[in-house]
Amino acid sequence: MNRRNFLTSSASLVGASLLNRLLINQSGLAAAQTVEKLPLRQVKIMYICDVEVLNSSDLINRKNFSYTILRNKMVTPMAGPGASILQYFASFAAEVASDYVKDSVVDWLKTLTSGDKKTAEDANTMMKNGGFNDYSQDNVYLSNGVYFYGIGHKDDLNVCAPFYPPTNNTPKKLDEPLMIEGPVALGFSFGSKDWQSKEVPRADGLVPKSGNYVPGQLEKSLEEAMYGATKAGGIGVNYQVTNASQKHGEITIASVKDNNDGTYDTLLAKTYGINWT
Numbered sequence: 001m002n003r004r005n006f007l008t009s010s011a012s013l014v015g016a017s018l019l020n021r022l023l024i025n026q027s028g029l030a031a032a033q034t035v036e037k038l039p040l041r042q043v044k045i046m047y048i049c050d051v052e053v054l055n056s057s058d059l060i061n062r063k064n065f066s067y068t069i070l071r072n073k074m075v076t077p078m079a080g081p082g083a084s085i086l087q088y089f090a091s092f093a094a095e096v097a098s099d100y101v102k103d104s105v106v107d108w109l110k111t112l113t114s115g116d117k118k119t120a121e122d123a124n125t126m127m128k129n130g131g132f133n134d135y136s137q138d139n140v141y142l143s144n145g146v147y148f149y150g151i152g153h154k155d156d157l158n159v160c161a162p163f164y165p166p167t168n169n170t171p172k173k174l175d176e177p178l179m180i181e182g183p184v185a186l187g188f189s190f191g192s193k194d195w196q197s198k199e200v201p202r203a204d205g206l207v208p209k210s211g212n213y214v215p216g217q218l219e220k221s222l223e224e225a226m227y228g229a230t231k232a233g234g235i236g237v238n239y240q241v242t243n244a245s246q247k248h249g250e251i252t253i254a255s256v257k258d259n260n261d262g263t264y265d266t267l268l269a270k271t272y273g274i275n276w277t
Helices: 016-022 026-033 085-096 105-109 114-129 182-193 202-206
Strands: 043-053 067-069 099-102 132-134 140-143 146-148 151-153 159-164 178-181 226-229 233-243 248-258 264-276
Touching: 043 248, 067 248, 085 140, 085 159, 085 182, 085 202, 099 105, 105 114, 105 140, 114 132, 114 159, 114 178, 159 182, 178 182, 182 202, 182 233, 182 248, 182 264, 202 233, 202 248, 202 264, 233 264
Parallel strands: none
Antiparallel strands: 043 067, 043 264, 099 140, 132 151, 140 146, 146 159, 151 159, 159 178, 226 233, 233 248, 248 264
């Protein structure tokens, strides 16, 4: 086994039915395509693998987590339909958001106090300077007190999503955002479609309140895993390019519940093999 501090190799492929459940339905794609600029580059899920989290406490303590991808039963799955990252992220928002706040970031900014508006404008400027200027699907959502939205990149492939956690201060109510990019945003989206826990809501296990900023794009492996705190416990996402010439990569997402007694329950642990165009 070839093991790294945040990636180890080996996982068993789950069946085509799970693959089909995870993918965005066609009507949802059609609705999304009517509001975004076209053409956007596509991402396809090629296979899904189970993952064993080796130390759940690392996700809670925001350390680089380790896991094993179990490949001993891998078979060739049926490839499903593709979608842009913006479309996948819109699907994630629909799964976890408790409230649809505004149709656009511009409209949302008008509702903020001066301090919160500056926080959001600074984040938007940073994204713009990084090439994230596609506001075609910039709906603003709220989940567990966290505001978030997705902005597309000028390469028509990648995305950046700021997550603004609440503060206890007034009049400033928004903390500095955690920026989620590219493959990490895809990991959130895939995880929301493949949520395994019946006791813990998706939002409690997937929406980050804080974490480390990891710049990311599909063309490059992450230098370190993204990890963060959720309402339920902790979350981690890693991405590795497996074949650059064929545009293949693997996204792993793990979410755990902190039982507050030194034990942890795995809520989600999957690796998704993808291909992008």
